[in-house]
Every structure is written in structure tokens, then in C-alpha cells.
Amino acid sequence: MMRVLPWLYLIAAFVFIYLPVGTLVLFSFQDGRLPVPPFNGPSLRWYADVLGDTRLTGALVNSVGVAFVASTIAVTLGFLAAYGLARHSLPGSALIRGLLIAPLTVSYLIVGLGLLIVLTRSGFGLSLVTAGIGHVVITLPLAFAIIYAAMGAQQQNAERAARDLGANEARVILLVTVPMLAPAIGAAFFLSMTFSWDEFIIAFLLTRFDVTLPVEIWSLLRSGLSPRLNAIGSLVFLISVAFVLLLELLILRKRK
Amino acid sequence: MFAMGQRAKGWGFVAPALIWTLAFFIVPFIVMGAMSFATLDGRNLVWGLSFDNYAALAERRFLWRAIVVSLEITVTVTIVSVLLAYPLAWIIAFNVPPRWQRLVLLLTILPFWTSYVVRSYAWLLVLAREGVVNQTLMNIGLIAEPLTLANTRFATVTGFVHFFVMLLTLTIYANLVQLSPNYRRAAQDLGANAFQTFRHVILPLTLPGIVTGAFLTFVLCIGDYVTPQILGGNTELTVPQVIMVQLGRRADFPLAAALAIVLMGIVTLAYLAAARWLRLDRL
Known part of the structure; x- marks a missing residue:
């Protein structure tokens, strides 16, 4: 038994x-x-x-599009910030890391509500773009944390070698750092995609006429x-x- | 001079992410906080330092009720989820052969990735009057009439527990496999039986994992609008549902902002209560 x-x-x-x-x-x-x-x-x-149903397939395309653009922005900004913090000693770097991670601790409803208040007050029309902005806010901390955690001494040595051989910083990043971190960058990207593409409440608050798939499903639920x-x-x-x-x-x- | 240049460059890399977070997260958050002290004059917003919105929480019964309902649901969900997830994580860590563990774990949390709107709809399907559960119970003769399962608090809790059992199994499993088997052996050598070993050795050592998972459960559960809205019916409202009502027809943004701040306050209190055992950096 x-x-x-x-x-x-x-x-x-x-x-x-x-x-x-x-x-x-x-x-x-x-x-x-x-x-x-x-x-x-x-x-x-x-x-x-x-x-x-063209409304549904349209919404599906919107969802994937918003997720793709938002994830690309989140991973790019997250990578740059991780590189800056890992490779340059900056005053208050613990505070900066805390700020970048902060959106993770707040519920999506509150992130969306804050953005809704500010965007409508400043006369910004709601659209897929505003939903995308919200999605970058929630995926940037994830992308940053994953890439920052993967930055180790191992790449640093390779970067130093490349620099000694005369590569400038842009070349070092593109030809050494990014390829060495490809798995972490890829993981950050796909994780951002999974979070963004079926996210509902932010998209619901911040879109108006063109909507993403979860918002369209929501209206069908009625x-x-x-x-x-x-x-x-x-x-x-x-x-x-x-x-x-x-x-x-x-x-x-x-x-x- | 060299150091200055390097530092400026460092700022250049960090700046885009920092500006994005400040502009689209910190500033909105501050504006929302300020708005919770504003009032509505008809349809017009009057900025100021009024505590009306917070006073309303005590005066208007349905607002106070929403806070109580939210807390009741969230505490129930957190406790039930931990009690169900712990044995599951335990079995995966100690009964399933190591080479199969990764696969079993992946399968355990696969439905975790279903969109939360779709997941709640799927539970509605399962719990409906003509749904799978009622039909099965009637076929085996346990009940004569279908039970009302959907549109109840039971449905909301079930939908939440389903989601958080998967999350907690993951965090508790990660904690259990990190434990060196030597602890168990030492306890047994010293004459502890299986229960004593668990109670006095394993449980205290896995407490950080449990508390971290329970805290995440609490935070995500209390802030969710979708699950109670789809599964709970409209007999009782949670705080996120009341916030959405304020945003809709009534357009009472100040009250919505105040409720959001209250939610944040509750989460902060939960954080302080759990801080001793929290290991958020280990996630």
C-alpha cells in the first residue's frame, strides 16, 4: 500500500x-x-x-506581432543594460538593478492601470503600440535578469583578448559577447514571447480598435x-x- | 579622465532600459499614487490631497467586502496549493527515477503555459452544469442532480489552485533536490523515524522554498482579475474586479488608483511577513 x-x-x-x-x-x-x-x-x-474568421486571424497576427516587437525591444534593452552593469563599474549599480527588476513585483493590472492613466492624460491614443509598450515593461526585467545572470568571467576574457587585438567596443559586443551569450539571449527572447503573446489584462486596458487575441477571446466569452x-x-x-x-x-x- | 570616459560609456549602455522603466513604470506609478488623493467633481478630476478615496474603503460596504473576499480567496488558495504541491514535488524528487525527473517535471508544468484566459475558460467547461465533472458524477450514480460548480467561489479557488500547484511544485522540487541525502541519513542514524525526520529536518530546510513559492502565489493571486471574473460569477467581487468596474462605466480613476495602492500595501505587508525566509534571488 x-x-x-x-x-x-x-x-x-x-x-x-x-x-x-x-x-x-x-x-x-x-x-x-x-x-x-x-x-x-x-x-x-x-x-x-x-x-x-478574419477578426480572429487578424487578432492572432496582432498578438504575435506585438509579442515579437516587444520581445525584441526588451531583449535589446535588457542586453545593453546587463552589459553596461557587468562590464563597467557604475555608482549605485545595486539600485539600478533593483529599479530594472521592480516591475516584476507589481501585478500586471497595476502596471496597466498606471500606464492607462498616464497615456490617456497625455493625450496618447490607445493602440497596439501602447499595448506593446506595456509588454516591454513586464518582459524587460525578465530579459535583463536572465542575460545578466549569464554574463560571467569566461566571456570577459574573450572580450579582453578581442580588445587587445584591436577590436573596438561595438565589434567586441557583436562578434564576441552576443555569440557567446546566444543561448541566454535566445532563452530571454522566447520567455518574453510566451509572456507577451497571451498576456490579457495590459492588452485589454491599453488597446482600443485593433486588439490582440486574448482580448478578442475575452469578448467571445460573453x-x-x-x-x-x-x-x-x-x-x-x-x-x-x-x-x-x-x-x-x-x-x-x-x-x- | 579615462575612468570618467569609461563610466559615461557604462551609463550609455544602461540608459535605454533605465529610461524605459522610469518613463513607463516609475512615472505612471507615481502619477497613480497622486491620483489616489484626487477627487471627482462630476466628470472632472480635481487634483489635491484628499483622503476621500481611502475613507470610502471603510465607509462603503462593498469596497471593504471586496478586500475581505480577496484576502479570503488568496489565503485559501495559498494554503491549499502548498498542501497539494508539497507531496507532488516530494514524489517527483524521491520516487521518480532521476533520469525521468526532468520529463515528469516538464509535463507537470506544461499546462502552466496556457494563456490564463483560456485556462479559466477550460475550467468553466469542466465545471459547467452539463460539464465533464457533473456528467461523470451522475453516470457513476454519486449524484442525481447536477451540482452548481461554475460561477462560485469554489470554481475561482479551483482555477487558482490548478495554476499555483504547478508553480509551487516547481519551486519546492528545486528546494528538495538541493538537499544533501546526508541530512536524512544522519537523522535516521540518530534514531528519528520517517515523520520525525520530515518534521525536524526536511521541513525546516525546505521552508525557504515553500515561503518563496507561497509569497509568489499570494502576490499573483490577489492581483488577478481574469480568474474570479470568468469563474466566480458576480455574486461576490474581488479587489481587481472592483478596480475594473471603476475604470468602466463609472470612470472613477481616483478610486481605482486608491484600490491599486491598497493592493500594493497588502502585498508589501505579505512581503514583510515572509521576508525572513524569502529567497527571491534564487528563483
Whole structure:
């Protein structure tokens, strides 16, 4: 009994953990109007329906676009700051690191609310751009922390060697530091993508006419359960898993 | 002179990230703080140093109620999540063969990456009147009528616990595998039974991991709008839901700002309570 108990617990935990995602994906193949038992199907009609809906595919493109641009900005700024702090001794560097990490400690709702107040007060129109600005605020601390943690003495020696051989700082960064830190930079980028692309509350507060996919899904939720929502949800899950697997591969490669 | 030049260069690298954080995080935060002391005159905002918004928290019952509901839900979720995640992390760390641990852990936290809107919707699906849980219970004859599971506090807590069990399993597992097996052996050699070993050796050593995970759970849970909004129905509102109501039709930004500051205050208190054991740098 004592021997099987842990395995029973593990199985029960997995049932609990996979129950919602499993139900979501299974009933996305439902041949009928309601995504509840009994299951009829499988049918791909809801996927066809979703992929034929230009509002949804438009929102999907918006989401990926915002995530890509926001992550690129976050990783670039995060890398530069990490390089500056790791390679130059600056007064108050602990304070600067604290400031750069600070947004991680505040709930997204509050980050979004603050930006909403300032942007609307200063007459800034809400759009995908403002949502992107918010997403950089929440992903920059992650990107900075990951890249800063990966900056070690090992690269410093290679950088010094390159400098002694006459390379200027820009060349050192582009040809030595960035390639040596590629796994960390890649990990920071994909982690930022996973955080940004399905983020809801900031995008909800800071967009108006063109919206991202989670905001579009939110407005569909009002009409209740539908296999259509299951199909979009399954697609969103699939894309997130793809980002996570890429991330995992990068971390594994770094470990080798 | 050389040092000055180097230092200026260093600032040049840090400046873009710093300016972004100041302009789009610190400044908005300060403005929001100032706005919590402003008042509304009809539709017009009057800046000033008024404590009306904070006084309203004590005077208007639904605001006070929202704070209580938020705290009740968050504390319940944190405790239940830790109690469920600890055994799971333990089993993965000590019962699953080492070569499979990474895979089992990856599988355990995979649904963690589902968008939170989608995850809450999926729970709605599971807990609906005609949903999987009710149908299964009725088929095996445990209940005759479907239970009302969706649109209740139970649904909100379930949705939260699901998410945080995955997060906590990860942080507690990381703590457990770092423990040297020598501690357990030493305790056993000194005559401790399995429970005593756990109670007096393992638990104190893993407390930092538990507290760090529990603190993260608390912070993320109390600030979330989506899960209670989708799963909780409208019978009781949490603080984030009340904030969103103020932003909507009423456009009462000062009150929303004050509520946000109160949320931050609660999180700060939780941080101070947990600070002794927190190891945020180890995440």
C-alpha cells in the first residue's frame, strides 16, 4: 500500500493538472454546438470556422506581432543594460538593478492601470503600440535578469583578448559577447514571447480598435461555451507549448 | 579622465532600459499614487490631497467586502496549493527515477503555459452544469442532480489552485533536490523515524522554498482579475474586479488608483511577513 500510494497521488495530480486542457482540446473536435459530453466527432469544422474568421486571424497576427516587437525591444534593452552593469563599474549599480527588476513585483493590472492613466492624460491614443509598450515593461526585467545572470568571467576574457587585438567596443559586443551569450539571449527572447503573446489584462486596458487575441477571446466569452472557443484556445495552447519547447531546447543546449 | 570616459560609456549602455522603466513604470506609478488623493467633481478630476478615496474603503460596504473576499480567496488558495504541491514535488524528487525527473517535471508544468484566459475558460467547461465533472458524477450514480460548480467561489479557488500547484511544485522540487541525502541519513542514524525526520529536518530546510513559492502565489493571486471574473460569477467581487468596474462605466480613476495602492500595501505587508525566509534571488 505504502509503495503504490505515491504513484496513485502522482496519477491523481496529473488528472487534475490535465483535466482542463484535455477537455478543452477534446471538445474542440466536437461535432455539435456544445463543447460538453457526450463527445461526437471528431470533426475539424470548428478549426475551419476559426481559421476562416478574419477578426480572429487578424487578432492572432496582432498578438504575435506585438509579442515579437516587444520581445525584441526588451531583449535589446535588457542586453545593453546587463552589459553596461557587468562590464563597467557604475555608482549605485545595486539600485539600478533593483529599479530594472521592480516591475516584476507589481501585478500586471497595476502596471496597466498606471500606464492607462498616464497615456490617456497625455493625450496618447490607445493602440497596439501602447499595448506593446506595456509588454516591454513586464518582459524587460525578465530579459535583463536572465542575460545578466549569464554574463560571467569566461566571456570577459574573450572580450579582453578581442580588445587587445584591436577590436573596438561595438565589434567586441557583436562578434564576441552576443555569440557567446546566444543561448541566454535566445532563452530571454522566447520567455518574453510566451509572456507577451497571451498576456490579457495590459492588452485589454491599453488597446482600443485593433486588439490582440486574448482580448478578442475575452469578448467571445460573453456568448458562453462554444466549441469555437475550444478550437481557438487549443491553438493558443499549441503555440505557447511550441515557445516553451524552444526555450527548453535552448536551456538544454546551454547545459551541455 | 579615462575612468570618467569609461563610466559615461557604462551609463550609455544602461540608459535605454533605465529610461524605459522610469518613463513607463516609475512615472505612471507615481502619477497613480497622486491620483489616489484626487477627487471627482462630476466628470472632472480635481487634483489635491484628499483622503476621500481611502475613507470610502471603510465607509462603503462593498469596497471593504471586496478586500475581505480577496484576502479570503488568496489565503485559501495559498494554503491549499502548498498542501497539494508539497507531496507532488516530494514524489517527483524521491520516487521518480532521476533520469525521468526532468520529463515528469516538464509535463507537470506544461499546462502552466496556457494563456490564463483560456485556462479559466477550460475550467468553466469542466465545471459547467452539463460539464465533464457533473456528467461523470451522475453516470457513476454519486449524484442525481447536477451540482452548481461554475460561477462560485469554489470554481475561482479551483482555477487558482490548478495554476499555483504547478508553480509551487516547481519551486519546492528545486528546494528538495538541493538537499544533501546526508541530512536524512544522519537523522535516521540518530534514531528519528520517517515523520520525525520530515518534521525536524526536511521541513525546516525546505521552508525557504515553500515561503518563496507561497509569497509568489499570494502576490499573483490577489492581483488577478481574469480568474474570479470568468469563474466566480458576480455574486461576490474581488479587489481587481472592483478596480475594473471603476475604470468602466463609472470612470472613477481616483478610486481605482486608491484600490491599486491598497493592493500594493497588502502585498508589501505579505512581503514583510515572509521576508525572513524569502529567497527571491534564487528563483
